[in-house]
Amino acid sequence: MTPLSDAEPTPVETAAGRTDESLPVDARSRARPTMRHVATLAGVGVKTVSRVINGEPNVSAATIERVMRAARSLDYEPDLHAGNLRRADGRTRTLGLLVGSVDNPFAGAVHRAVEDAALARGVAVFASSLDDDPEREQAAVSAFLRRRVDGLILTTASEDQAYLAPELRRGTPVVFVDRQPAGVTSDSVVSDNTAGAALATRHLISHGHRRLAYLGDRHDIRTAQERRRGFLDELGRAGIATGDAPVVEGLHDEETARLATLALFDADEPPTAIFSAQNLVTIGVIRALRELDRHLDVALVGFDDVPLGDLLVPGVTVVAQDPHAIGRLAAERVFARLDGDESPAERIIVPTRLVERGSGELPPRVSAR
Known part of the structure; x- marks a missing residue:
């Protein structure tokens, strides 16, 4: 026509x-x-x-x-x-998706995977960014529910998700991604954060490092707690005094991580290796090490991949998550519930993997101070 x-x-x-x-x-x-x-x-x-x-x-x-x-x-x-x-x-053939931050490539990959799975079933996705703000979380969820979405896929920031209990009783499928819920029982799809952090730490120790530093996200975030625990537990298993290892938390963007890294190297005995427990933190660490011209003698392993990390010199060694699998599995759980699955709530743990590119394999060197 x-x-x-x-x-x-x-x-x-x-x-x-x-x-x-x-x-x-x-x-x-x-x-x-x-x-x-x-x-x-x-x-x-x-x-x-x-x-x-x-x-x-x-x-x-x-x-x-x-x-x-x-x-x-x-x-x-x-x-x-x-x-x-x-x-x-x-049903409205819509889903509500709440991700951590549109600035974070991890969240973007989860979003794309959910959309791909939804599109195959003729379902539209309403998406919103959390920015790790508990008030923003509940406002976004409320907006989704007013639009009568068929199901929710949520990354959360609040300490307790009990406010969702009435919706769960009504039968609305809710799947939590990246972080497990508190106050309610529901499906979740998460990375193995503790094991991944331990893997990164063990890798640095295996290359001869004894002075390791941890740079992480806000301590009240569940994933940050798990990664910190994995780091400290692995130090203990290696016989390294955990009290001697700098642990810097509350970092949530590149700039705060850059400044924290610069401060580490003002110490008399700066670390020879760094584990950065979030991808935006890793970018800040990379910027600081290059600013100090220490990127070739301080080992670095980041949790979660960073854009163009394989193109730097040295390439950035990371513990890689699989956000596409997390998003796909979360969507599959929602649709299974909508199709009548009444089995008990399931926690799906997606494994991480170490990607060696050079920065995590640097040996310790004596400080040039």
């Missing part, structure tokens, strides 16, 4: 080749095609179109094809708000 435009009003054709004269010409040229237009073009009733659009059973394949062909030719898009009133299951 010729595209609809104000300059050249084009009426909607019927199956018999007639035009729909139910609207004035100018109104017809601007009107959004309705289910009635699809029914007329397909030669079926409006109820049949509704059943096809809403995926209801007992409609023949030939009828489905005829209706969908008519819908495509008219550029028809269902009115989800109106459909929600009529649909037997009350």
Whole structure:
């Protein structure tokens, strides 16, 4: 069909080749095609179109094809708000997704994986950024619920998610990603943070380092607590006094991490190796080490990958998470619940892996102070 435009009003054709004269010409040229237009073009009733659009059973394949062909030719898009009133299951075909921060590549990768899984099922995703603000968390979740989303995938910042208990009792699927919930029992998909941090620390120790520093995110964030524990536990297993290892927390962006790293090298015995427990923190450490011209003699392992980390000299050794798997598995859990899975809440742990690129393999060197 010729595209609809104000300059050249084009009426909607019927199956018999007639035009729909139910609207004035100018109104017809601007009107959004309705289910009635699809029914007329397909030669079926409006109820049949509704059943096809809403995926209801007992409609023949030939009828489905005829209706969908008519819908495509008219550029028809269902009115989800109106459909929600009529649909037997009350679903809106939408999900609410709350990620940590749009500035963080990890969150972007989770978002993409959720969207890919949702798109395959004809589901739209409403997304919002948390910025690790508990008030922002509850405001975003409230906004999702007002839009009657079918399910929630959440990264959280508040200490307790008990405010979600009424929604869980109503049967809304809620899957937590990156951080486990507190105050409620629900599905979660998380990285093995403690084991990953221990792996990074063990790797640095295996290359001869005894003066290691930890630079991490806010201590009230569950993932930061787990990574700190993995670091300190591994020091203890190696016989290194944990009280002697600098532990710097409360870092949440590149600049605070850069300044914290610079401060470490004002000490009489600066570290020969650094474990940075968050990717934005890692970037700040990289900037500081280059500013100090210490990037070739201070070992570094970061938790989570960083953009272009493989192109630096040395390349940045990281404990890599799998945000695509986390997002995909979270979406799969939501859809399984929507499809009737009533099994007990599941905690899915996604393994991490060490990616050696050079920075984590540097041997200790005597300080040039």
